[in-house]
Each structure stands twice: as C-alpha cells, then as structure tokens.
Amino acid sequence: MVNEFPQVLTIAGSDSDGSAGMQADLHTFFIRKTYGMSVLVAAVAGNSYGIHAAETLPLDFIDKQFEVLADDFKVRASKTGMLSDASLIEAVVKAYKKFDFGPLVVDPVITTKHGAQLLEAAAFEALKEKLLPLATVATPNFFEAQLITGRTIDNEQQQAAAAKDIQSLGVQNVIIKGWHNQDNQNEVADYVLLADGSDFWLRHPYFDTTHINGTGDTLSAAIAAEIAKGKDIATAIRIAHDVTATAIEHEIAVGHKFGPINHWAAQDYNKKEDK
Numbered sequence: 218m219v220n221e222f223p224q225v226l227t228i229a230g231s232d233s234d235g236s237a238g239m240q241a242d243l244h245t246f247f248i249r250k251t252y253g254m255s256v257l258v259a260a261v262a263g264n265s266y267g268i269h270a271a272e273t274l275p276l277d278f279i280d281k282q283f284e285v286l287a288d289d290f291k292v293r294a295s296k297t298g299m300l301s302d303a304s305l306i307e308a309v310v311k312a313y314k315k316f317d318f319g320p321l322v323v324d325p326v327i328t329t330k331h332g333a334q335l336l337e338a339a340a341f342e343a344l345k346e347k348l349l350p351l352a353t354v355a356t357p358n359f360f361e362a363q364l365i366t367g368r369t370i371d372n373e374q375q376q377a378a379a380a381k382d383i384q385s386l387g388v389q390n391v392i393i394k395g396w397h398n399q400d401n402q403n404e405v406a407d408y409v410l411l412a413d414g415s416d417f418w419l420r421h422p423y424f425d426t427t428h429i430n431g432t433g434d435t436l437s438a439a440i441a442a443e444i445a446k447g448k449d450i451a452t453a454i455r456i457a458h459d460v461t462a463t464a465i466e467h468e469i470a471v472g473h474k475f476g477p478i479n480h481w482a483a484q485d486y487n488k489k490e491d492k
C-alpha cells in the first residue's frame with residue numbers, strides 16, 4: 218500500500234564532510250530501517266578541522282520542499298537540526314502548523330562540538346518561544362541546555378532541574394545529553410524527563426576519541442526513526458541512546474582531526490532488537 222513504509226523527515230543543514238547534519242541524519246534513518254527525506258535549510262562548508270563557511274537557502278524554496286513532500290508522502294515523524302536564524306525557525310514552525318509531519322524531535326543545534334556557532338544569538342527567543350513548544354522530544358546537550366535555561370549545570374541535580382525548565386517551555390519530553398560525570402570520568406550521563414513527569418538516567422562509558430561529529434544528529438534522528446516505526450517515546454530514546462553509543466565506540470578513520478562516528482557499527486544493534 219502507498220506510504221505504508223515508515224517515512225521520516227530531517228529539516229536541517231548539510232555538512233559537506235558527511236560527518237554531521239543532514240548526512241548523519243540520513244545515515245541514521247537508513248540503519249534504523251526507515252525511509253529518510255530531507256528539507257534542506259542551510260549548508261556548511263565543513264571538514265574535520267571545522268566549519269569554514271555557511272549559507273542558508275531561500276525561504277520560498279524551503280516552503281516548496283515542505284509543500285511537495287506533504288502533497289505526496291506520509292511522514293510519520295520529523296526532526297530539526299541546524300536552523301541558523303529566526304527566519305528559518307519561523308519557516309519551519311509555519312510548515313509544521315500547516316502540514317502533518319508527525320511528532321517533532323527538536324535538536325536545538327546551537328554550536329558544533331568545537332565551538333562554531335550554528336544558530337545566531339538573535340534566534341534564541343524564536344527557538345524558545347516558537348519551535349520548542351512544538352517539540353514532542355527536545356534533545357539539547359548539557360551546553361545547549363545551559364544556554365536555553367540560563368542555568369549552570371555542574372551536577373546531576375542541576376541537569377534534572379534544567380530539563381524541568383525546558384519542559385516548562387512547552388516541550389513534552391526532554392533528554393539532556395552528555396553530562397560528563399566529574400566524580401566518575403569514565404561515564405557520560407544523559408537525563409530523560411518524560412511528559413508524564415517520570416524520569417530516568419541513561420549512562421554509557423566515556424569513549425576517549427576525537428571522532429564524535431554527528432553524535433547529536435544521530436541521537437535525534439534515531440529517536441524520530443523509532444517514533445515513525447511506532448515505538449513509545451521512552452523506548453525510542455533508549456534505542457537511540459544505545460545506537461549512538463555504539464556508533465561512537467567504533468569511529469571511522471577519515472579526516473585529519475575531528476572525525477565521524479560509525480553508523481555501520483551501529484547497524485549491529487538491529488540484531489539485538491527490532492525485527
């Protein structure tokens with residue numbers, strides 16, 4: 218039957234080196250056995266040394282991408298990545314209200330792991346007031362969570378408090394990633410706060426690697442893929458967390474500096490789960 222296969226949409230920027238952004242999202246959709254589609258809103262000239270230039274696409278072309286997908290496909294879940302500025306955020310919000318693209322996972326991409334700014338400061342209010350209230354799941358890392366909430370996150374209590382603050386912006390479910398436990402340097406702890414107020418921690422070992430480009434993109438894309446396949450939110454987040462940790466554990470040796478995680482390695486996760 219037409220459109221029965223689970224379809225997922227990424228609304229994001231292209232990263233020319235393939236390690237992050239839309240490219241990482243599409244790799245993730247593929248390994249999670251979903252059909253990936255993309256609305257391109259921006260593009261960066263990036264390599265493993267960093268981001269060297271960035272451009273945004275014309276708003277009418279962005280609108281058109283949404284419109285033609287809505288005309289033909291049944292998107293079951295979506296995610297956002299790099300949105301650069303307030304006009305792009307508003308274009309996404311407008312399309313999301315007009316069309317049915319399923320539950321939305323918002324990865325509030327603000328900077329790269331290496332400090333390049335991907336969302337201009339003037340767009341913070343639009344992120345907080347317009348986009349996050351549409352999110353079924355938001356996936357800030359602890360650094361982004363600090364910027365969104367104005368809190369310092371130095372311990373697990375503060376991480377949990379920040380998640381509550383983010384929920385109060387209208388987000389249903391929140392995962393704050395990447396708190397590198399100061400008392401236990403071998404562990405990274407992610408905190409999950411669900412819509413019903415229940416919560417849990419997801420912990421994985423700290424992998425000492427410079428190959429972590431695309432980590433946040435992969436996690437949020439995997440959550441969207443699992444939602445598209447009908448998983449409940451907590452299960453989607455747990456699977457995405459495992460898949461991402463597996464991909465980090467097995468880096469790919471390309472580029473001279475900060476390289477990609479390994480989506481192929483994470484394919485093995487399919488053997489454990491997901492028939």
Ligand code: PXL
Pocket residue numbers: 229230231232237238239260261263268298299326328329330335430431432433434
């Ligand atoms: O991983 C964050 C990210 C998102 N989107 C684009 C990027 C990056 C990081 O480099 O380039 C386009």
